Amino acid sequence: MSKKTNSGTGFNTKLIHSDYVAPSGFEAFPAAIHHASTVLFKDVAAMRARNWQDKTAYTYGLHGTPTSFTLEARLAEIEQGEHCLLAPSGLAAITLVDLALLQSGDDVLLPDNVYNPSRELGSWLAHSFGISVRYYDPLIGAGVAELIQSNTKLIWTEAPGSVSMEVPDIPAICAAAHAKGVLVALDNTWSAGLAFAAFEHGVDIVMQALTKYQSGGSDVLMGALITRDKTLHARLQATHMRLGFGIGMDDAYLVLRNLSTLKLRFDAHDAGARKLAFWLRSRPEISRVLHPALPDCPGHDVWMRDFKGAGGLFSVLFDVAYNEVQTDCFVDNLKLFKIGFSWGGAHSLCVPYRIQQMRNSWQQPGILVRFNVGLEDADDLIADVEQALSVMKQS
Numbered sequence: 001m002s003k004k005t006n007s008g009t010g011f012n013t014k015l016i017h018s019d020y021v022a023p024s025g026f027e028a029f030p031a032a033i034h035h036a037s038t039v040l041f042k043d044v045a046a047m048r049a050r051n052w053q054d055k056t057a058y059t060y061g062l063h064g065t066p067t068s069f070t071l072e073a074r075l076a077e078i079e080q081g082e083h084c085l086l087a088p089s090g091l092a093a094i095t096l097v098d099l100a101l102l103q104s105g106d107d108v109l110l111p112d113n114v115y116n117p118s119r120e121l122g123s124w125l126a127h128s129f130g131i132s133v134r135y136y137d138p139l140i141g142a143g144v145a146e147l148i149q150s151n152t153k154l155i156w157t158e159a160p161g162s163v164s165m166e167v168p169d170i171p172a173i174c175a176a177a178h179a180k181g182v183l184v185a186l187d188n189t190w191s192a193g194l195a196f197a198a199f200e201h202g203v204d205i206v207m208q209a210l211t212k213y214q215s216g217g218s219d220v221l222m223g224a225l226i227t228r229d230k231t232l233h234a235r236l237q238a239t240h241m242r243l244g245f246g247i248g249m250d251d252a253y254l255v256l257r258n259l260s261t262l263k264l265r266f267d268a269h270d271a272g273a274r275k276l277a278f279w280l281r282s283r284p285e286i287s288r289v290l291h292p293a294l295p296d297c298p299g300h301d302v303w304m305r306d307f308k309g310a311g312g313l314f315s316v317l318f319d320v321a322y323n324e325v326q327t328d329c330f331v332d333n334l335k336l337f338k339i340g341f342s343w344g345g346a347h348s349l350c351v352p353y354r355i356q357q358m359r360n361s362w363q364q365p366g367i368l369v370r371f372n373v374g375l376e377d378a379d380d381l382i383a384d385v386e387q388a389l390s391v392m393k394q395s
């Protein structure tokens with residue numbers, strides 16, 4: 001508490017300064033929402049003694065309040081990490097990693113199926129900041145060793161790629177990277193930190209788009225970076241401070257509020273998605289179901305070995321007999337599946353991708369359509385897809 005007390009007599013002063021302090025000892029399940037830009041110090045000495053990096057105390061709203069500290073700690077627990085930083089979006093968290101770890105002359109390796117805005121960021125880093133950005137086959141595994149140069153500082157991974165769904169061999173990539181002193185960052189959003197134990201498999205930095213499953217409400221944008229290594233965390237934290245990445249405490253509260261149901265929701269998404277994916281496999285209009293739990297999906301064996309679940313996101317390739325006008329007609333005629341980006345909320349979504357324009361090396365024929373299976377009854381979702389396929393065939 002501030003040492004200053006209400007000494008004024010005018011109404012404006014009274015309205016701004018008050019001696020009332022709520023009784024301590026309040027206990028309840030919800031995390032308290034602490035809003036603050038200014039954090040108060042009891043005296044100048046306390047202010048001077050405060051270290052902004054030290055999360056046992058508070059310095060300024062940008063560095064956190066009890067609400068954001070609680071969310072950070074809980075996310076670190078889920079991911080089995082030690083440290084966590086929050087960013088205003090998943091993409092902001094990705095950007096933070098790149099800006100913290102790369103400088104002019106350095107080299108970074110990105111999987112060719114990387115989250116597309118991360119590729120955009122890569123182009124910007126290459127064109128404007130003199131950083132070498134190269135792409136690798138997500139199924140490369142131990143072969144990534146041959147791509148590592150003396151200036152390579154960072155390898156990004158995504159497990160699986162969120163559109164084309166290849167599951168990379170993370171332990172093999174990490175072993176190759178660490179043998180040459182290179183750090184590995186993983187976009188672990190697909191598994192929500194529940195279905196893939198990133199640190200156990202060798203990853204150095206875990207990124208989560210909390211926008212997806214952790215929020216679960218399609219109403220929050222936020223990202224997180226989780227680490228085990230203190231020095232690495234300190235590097236990220238310094239950049240976090242320099243970039244001024246703050247988050248809203250109401251948003252942090254919404255994520256905290258939904259964390260308790262994260263596993264139940266994830267498992268329900270998983271069950272619904274697998275049911276729809278198995279059903280789609282039997283459909284003549286679909287040539288390939290790209291769901292990591294199905295053998296058709298590249299990296300399925302790795303998924304079997306390393307993962308404990310799958311969540312609600314997967315893609316299909318339509319048979320080459322169907323052109324884009326027809327597959328667009330399919331998507332337009334879905335009723336329960338809405339058209340929109342993002343995923344992890346209760347509502348099912350469907351998006352067609354022009355993947356040839358996103359990937360250097362995409363060879364496969366057929367239009368790619370991605371499903372995010374929400375929390376509706378799976379049989380209703382299957383019926384919806386079935387009727388939209390019929391409309392497509394009549395068009």
Ligand SMILES: *Cc1c(COP(=O)(O)O)cnc(C)c1O
Pocket residue numbers: 088089090091092115162187189190209210211212221222223342
């Ligand atoms: C959504 C998403 C992001 C970015 O999250 P935002 O909060 O939308 O910026 C990053 N990676 C993956 C795989 C995503 O799906």
